[in-house]
Amino acid sequence: MKKVCALLLALTMVLGMASAFADEVPTLTLWCIATESDANRPAYEAAIPAVEEALGVKIEWEAFENDSYKTKIKSTSAEELPDIFFTWSGAFAGDFATAGKLYCLDEEYKNYTADLPEVMLQNSTYDGKHYAVPLTMNIVTLFANMDLLKEAGYDAVPTTYDDLMACCAALKEKGIIPFGCSGNATWCVTEYLEPIIEKTIGYEAMNEIFAGRATWNDPAIATAVDTFQKMIIDGYFDPDGLSLDNDTVKANFIAGKYAFYQNGSWNCGEINDAEGNFQAALFPVMDAEKATYGQVIGGPNDALAVSAASKNPELAAKVAFALGKEICHYGYLAGSGLPAWTPDYDTSAVKPLVADVAKMVAESEGMVLFGDNAMSADPANVYLSYVAKVYGCEIDGAGFIEALTNELQ
Amino acid sequence: MKRTFTYKLNIFLFLLPALILFIGILIAPIIMSAYYSFHEFNLVANTDMEYVGLNNYRILFSSMLTNPNTGKLYANSMYLGDALAHSLILAALSTFIQLPLALIIALKLSKGIRGERAYLSIFFMPVLISTVIIGRLWMNIYDPGQAGLLNAGLRALGIDKWLFPAITSRITSSKLPFTGQWTGFRETALLAAFIPILWQYVGYHMLLMYAGIKGVPADLLEAAQLDGCTEGQVNRFIIIPYIKPILKVCVIFAVTGSLKSFDLIYALMKDTSRAELPSTLMYKLLFLHQRYGLGSTVAVILIVLCFLFAMLISLAFRDKGAKVA
Incomplete structure (x- = not known):
C-alpha cells in the first residue's frame, strides 16, 4: 500500500512538473x-x-x-x-x-x-x-463649445486672431468665460502659450529655439507672451484657473462653463462623448508672414x-x-x-471629433514637438518655471525672453 | 586584562549590527550627499561626475547670477533663499501657534473631561489620514468655485466684498486680482499650505503632551490644590515644568518637521513654486531638472539645518540646575 501511495505521489509530481514546463511562456x-x-x-x-x-x-x-x-x-x-x-x-x-x-x-x-x-x-x-x-500622436487642439459660441452670435470657430478676440469680447459680455486653463499643472499653460508663440514666429524658428540652435531673445516671442497675458488680464481666462487642476478645468469646459479649452488631442474621445455640441480647431495665426493656420504643436x-x-x-x-x-x-x-501607424482596419467607427483632428494633422504645414519634451530635463523645467510665472502675470514678455536667454543660453 | 578585553569585545559585537545599520542608513548617505554636492552629474543620461567645488552652493545661495556670456546679472530661478525663509516661517508658526494650541488641548483633556477618549481620537485622527487625502480635502476647501467651503462661507457672510480687494491690494507678485484663488498667488499660497500642516500635526503633539501630563504624580497635584493653587498656577508651576523634556521633543519635532516638510505642500501645489520649501526644491532639482549635484546640495543644507536647530533647541531647554550639579 505504501509503495502504491509513493508511486502515485511521484507520478503526480512528475505530471505537475511536466504541465508546469508545458505552460511556461x-x-x-x-x-x-x-x-x-x-x-x-x-x-x-x-x-x-x-x-x-x-x-x-x-x-x-x-x-x-x-x-x-x-x-x-x-x-x-x-x-x-x-x-x-x-x-x-x-x-x-x-x-x-x-x-x-x-x-x-x-x-x-x-x-x-x-x-x-x-x-x-x-x-x-x-x-x-x-x-x-x-504609439499615438497628439497635437494641441482648440476645443470649442458651439452652443456657447452661438449664444455670442458665432456659428463657427473664429479662424483669425481678430475674430477670436471679438468672439471673446462677445462671450464675456454674455457672462461666458472664453477660456479655461489650469495653473496647477504648468504643462497646461504651455498648451496655450506654445501655439501663440508658434503662430507668431513660425514653426521652423520655434523648432530651432527648442533645439537650442536659436536664441530666446526674440522680440516677437515677447510680443506673443504679452498677447497671451493681455487675454488673461482682459478677463478672457477663468481667474479661478490659477489654482485649479486640469481635470477640474476640463470638467468645467464639458459642463459648459467655458467656451474654449485648448489642450491635447487625447481629450477628443472624452469631449466627443460628452453631452453638447463641440468642435475642434487650431489657434489662429498671429503673424501671417511667419506662420500659417496649419502649423501645429505636437507630434508622435x-x-x-x-x-x-x-x-x-x-x-x-x-x-x-x-x-x-x-x-x-x-x-x-x-x-x-x-x-502614428497607418490604419489597416475599419476606421468608420472613429469618433467625429477625432476624425476632424486627424484631418488637421494630415493637412498640417509644420510641427513643433511639445516644449517640455523637445528640450532636455533641465532647460525644460527652467522653461516651465517661467511659463508658470507668465500665467500668474509675475513677468511680462520682455522678462520671459530675458530670463530664458540668461538661464538657457 | 584578558577578561576586560573579552567583555569589551562582547559589547562591540553586540553593538556591531546596530552600528552597521546606523552607518549604512544614516551616516553613509549623508557623506555621499556631501560628496555629490561638490559635483554635477545626470544619472539618467549617465554623464560623468564633474567636480564643481562650491559652485552648487553659490548657485543656490545667489539670488542673482552672472551670465557667463554677457556678464550681466539675472534672477536665479533656483534661489534657495526664499525656500529657506518659507521653512523658517513654517517653523515659527509651528512653534508659536501649533504647540501652544496642542498644549492647551492636552491640558484641558487631561483634566478628565467627559468624552476624553473620544476627543483624543478626534484630535489625533488627522495624523492617521494619508497626507495625499488631506491635500485633496484642503484643495476642495480652497476651491475658488462654488464647491469651495472657505470661499462659499466668506461669500455667504459677505466678507469677500472687503477681504478680496484687501488681499488684492497686498499682492505684489502678480497683476491679477484675487478672487478666492488661495493657492494661486505666492502671498496667499504660503499661508494656505501652512494651515493644513499645522492642523494635521496638532493632534500628534497634543498626544505626546497628554501622555506627559498623565505622568505627573497625583500627590504633587493634590499638594498644590491643598496649598490653594488655582488651575492656572498648577499648570504653570507644576505641569509645564514637569513635562519640559516632552515639550523639548515637541519643539524639535515641530522645527525639524517644518524644515523637512514636503508631502502636503506637494499635494497642494503640485509642480508650481508658489510655496517653495527646501524639500520641494530638492525634489525638483533631483527628479525634474535631473541636476543631482544641486539636489544633493539642498539635501546637505537641510541636514545641517536640522542638526543645528536640534542643538539650539536642546541648548535653549538645558536645565540650568542640572548644569550646576
Whole structure:
C-alpha cells in the first residue's frame, strides 16, 4: 500500500512538473501610464491580451499616474528597468538612449516599415538609430463649445486672431468665460502659450529655439507672451484657473462653463462623448508672414522603449512593436490619440471629433514637438518655471525672453 | 586584562549590527550627499561626475547670477533663499501657534473631561489620514468655485466684498486680482499650505503632551490644590515644568518637521513654486531638472539645518540646575 501511495505521489509530481514546463511562456514586464482614470487605459486593456495571444508571451504590466511615473522612471537604475516601458520621445528618451539604457530597434523596425512611416520615428531617432516605438500622436487642439459660441452670435470657430478676440469680447459680455486653463499643472499653460508663440514666429524658428540652435531673445516671442497675458488680464481666462487642476478645468469646459479649452488631442474621445455640441480647431495665426493656420504643436510623442538590460531584448522589441501597433489601433478608435501607424482596419467607427483632428494633422504645414519634451530635463523645467510665472502675470514678455536667454543660453 | 578585553569585545559585537545599520542608513548617505554636492552629474543620461567645488552652493545661495556670456546679472530661478525663509516661517508658526494650541488641548483633556477618549481620537485622527487625502480635502476647501467651503462661507457672510480687494491690494507678485484663488498667488499660497500642516500635526503633539501630563504624580497635584493653587498656577508651576523634556521633543519635532516638510505642500501645489520649501526644491532639482549635484546640495543644507536647530533647541531647554550639579 505504501509503495502504491509513493508511486502515485511521484507520478503526480512528475505530471505537475511536466504541465508546469508545458505552460511556461516567456514573460516580459511593462511599465506604462494607464491608470484606471487615464484615457489610454482601454487601449492597453485591449492591446495587451491581443499581443499575448498573437505572440505567445505573458506581459506583466504595471500602470502609473503621469507625474509619479516621471519620477519613478528617472530614479530607476538601468538594471531595474522593465523589459518594455513607456517613454516620451524627444529629449526625454534621448537621455536614456545617450546613456546606453535603450535597446536599438532598427532590426525589428525592418518588419514594420509598411505600417509605420519612418517620419513617425524621427522624434525618437538618435545618431541615426531608432530607439522607441511610437504609439499615438497628439497635437494641441482648440476645443470649442458651439452652443456657447452661438449664444455670442458665432456659428463657427473664429479662424483669425481678430475674430477670436471679438468672439471673446462677445462671450464675456454674455457672462461666458472664453477660456479655461489650469495653473496647477504648468504643462497646461504651455498648451496655450506654445501655439501663440508658434503662430507668431513660425514653426521652423520655434523648432530651432527648442533645439537650442536659436536664441530666446526674440522680440516677437515677447510680443506673443504679452498677447497671451493681455487675454488673461482682459478677463478672457477663468481667474479661478490659477489654482485649479486640469481635470477640474476640463470638467468645467464639458459642463459648459467655458467656451474654449485648448489642450491635447487625447481629450477628443472624452469631449466627443460628452453631452453638447463641440468642435475642434487650431489657434489662429498671429503673424501671417511667419506662420500659417496649419502649423501645429505636437507630434508622435508617446512611445514604448525596450531596456538594454532586458534578458530577452529581441523578443521585447518584437512585443513592443506589436503592442505599439495595437495600442495605436484601439487608442485611435477610443479617441485617446491620433494614429502614428497607418490604419489597416475599419476606421468608420472613429469618433467625429477625432476624425476632424486627424484631418488637421494630415493637412498640417509644420510641427513643433511639445516644449517640455523637445528640450532636455533641465532647460525644460527652467522653461516651465517661467511659463508658470507668465500665467500668474509675475513677468511680462520682455522678462520671459530675458530670463530664458540668461538661464538657457 | 584578558577578561576586560573579552567583555569589551562582547559589547562591540553586540553593538556591531546596530552600528552597521546606523552607518549604512544614516551616516553613509549623508557623506555621499556631501560628496555629490561638490559635483554635477545626470544619472539618467549617465554623464560623468564633474567636480564643481562650491559652485552648487553659490548657485543656490545667489539670488542673482552672472551670465557667463554677457556678464550681466539675472534672477536665479533656483534661489534657495526664499525656500529657506518659507521653512523658517513654517517653523515659527509651528512653534508659536501649533504647540501652544496642542498644549492647551492636552491640558484641558487631561483634566478628565467627559468624552476624553473620544476627543483624543478626534484630535489625533488627522495624523492617521494619508497626507495625499488631506491635500485633496484642503484643495476642495480652497476651491475658488462654488464647491469651495472657505470661499462659499466668506461669500455667504459677505466678507469677500472687503477681504478680496484687501488681499488684492497686498499682492505684489502678480497683476491679477484675487478672487478666492488661495493657492494661486505666492502671498496667499504660503499661508494656505501652512494651515493644513499645522492642523494635521496638532493632534500628534497634543498626544505626546497628554501622555506627559498623565505622568505627573497625583500627590504633587493634590499638594498644590491643598496649598490653594488655582488651575492656572498648577499648570504653570507644576505641569509645564514637569513635562519640559516632552515639550523639548515637541519643539524639535515641530522645527525639524517644518524644515523637512514636503508631502502636503506637494499635494497642494503640485509642480508650481508658489510655496517653495527646501524639500520641494530638492525634489525638483533631483527628479525634474535631473541636476543631482544641486539636489544633493539642498539635501546637505537641510541636514545641517536640522542638526543645528536640534542643538539650539536642546541648548535653549538645558536645565540650568542640572548644569550646576
